[in-house]
Amino acid sequence: MSSQEYEAIVIGSGPGGLSCAALLQKRGVRTLLVEKNSMLGGKMISIEKDGWAYDLFPHGQVPMRGSAFETVFAELGVSDEFEPALEPDDERDIITLAYRRHEWDKYKTVTQKQAMADPQPFFDLWEATEDEREKALVVMTELAMMPDEDIAKLDNMTMHEWLSERDVPAPLYNYMGLHANASLAEPLDLVAASEQILILKQIMLQGGGGQYKGGFGMLTKVMAREFEKNGGEILTEAKVERINVADGAVTGVETARGSFDAPVVVSSAGIQPTVLKLVGEEHFDRGYVDYVKGLVPGWAFTSVRYFLSRPVMDTAMYVVWSDDSWLDTARFRKQKEGGEPDEVILFMVNHSFYDEHAAPPGKQVLVSGTVCSSNPEAKEIEGIWSCMDRQMRELFPDIWDATERKEYNGPREISNLTRDAVLPGQGGECVGLAQIVGQCGSMKPKSETSIRGLYLAGADAGAAGMGTHQAALSGIEVARLTQHCLNKMYKAQ
């Protein structure tokens, strides 16, 4: 392979890397995509095995209308393949909410259809008083109507601080605690209000939590297919060991399958692994290295998948929380002490609801997840799995008899699949870097680096919002930056 064959090399085929690579190649930039795994998709991966077909992780899209993927598909000319899994007029109940107030013994549940505009069933779930309903509506209206420029001013305030300045009924505050965990894998007392409010607003105005026909893996498949169709090359099982730098500029990469040269390298391997391991500290100034080392990883999401001989869940999603189960920093520290927690939040996705081929006929596959530490060596994960299994048995008494097989995933598995652990406690992040005060909006790490031609794409750099959407937004932006960089280089020649 000639050393001048590529203009850009993209490391990683998650939503950040793949969206960037697909757009670059579509715009005529000769691009090589290198992926360490045998399968593409990063955390947005779908599995097809032994008659079962499902997304590996419990994914829901926010925003459902107007996501970054819609933009990418439009430019690739494949908008017709961008299909939400559910029709807008689907009449079935889609989501079950199960909630327990502190003083109650048991959970109470409601089911909701999609696009529910009426919040009253949600308030009924809390057994809210008239006064609580009115107060909750005031806060929810403020969230939904907040202009984007006002949201951007809240980078420096936690969601807890924002809520504390308002008259918020306790159950709504506790719901926000759940939401910070489930949508951002963050605690309410650290998450940037700008990030959480942006996501809440998107859910309320553009829809949220949905899936696609063919799962999230469809997004991966279509973008990879178009990338190759437009002349891009994909190298799997090609872990990048080194990003080469000479005279302050990138020159290419060393991989398990050989060396490749290009004047631009885009890394979606995570800012900390990229800077500290793949490039090496010696190529950056001390201040930047200290800044990168000081960045805080987001929490992980640990999951148990149930392969069932018969259906046990009849909605697409099932969310379980109580006033006592969502994690703030203090509760997280208690969880870190180990042992089996009394109760955790659960976010469940019933793959079979979205796709009749997710399981063999008559069977069902579903996944249940909760937040935990991103440390691949975290000792408390097995206790959390026991708690999750116990809660599932309480919620679905039939599940034990119906379970043919279970699969457990946690920060170790997430790290092995995607992001190297290069600092203590880091590697198993669910989204990427923590979306907390000091690391978001204007303080989010930039996609540009001090090394000419080196860019960071994906959840860690340059964008805002929920996981996959944020990563793809960053990919779109880095494709633009890459073109500018190449154009400047060509002009200078």
Ligand SMILES: Cc1cc2nc3c(=O)[nH]c(=O)nc-3n(C[C@H](O)[C@H](O)[C@H](O)COP(=O)(O)OP(=O)(O)OC[C@H]3O[C@@H](n4cnc5c(N)ncnc54)[C@H](O)[C@@H]3O)c2cc1C
């Ligand atoms: C359990 C779980 C649940 C989630 N739920 C949701 C959800 O409901 N909604 C949502 O929007 N998001 C969700 N997310 C988050 C979302 O999946 C991530 O934020 C998103 O995938 C990040 O994209 P990325 O491109 O930055 O990184 P990744 O998806 O991690 O992709 C990075 C890629 O780089 C590759 N790579 C890394 N190092 C190297 C190397 N040295 N050489 C070659 N390749 C390398 C990896 O193998 C991987 O393919 C969830 C994640 C998890 C784990």
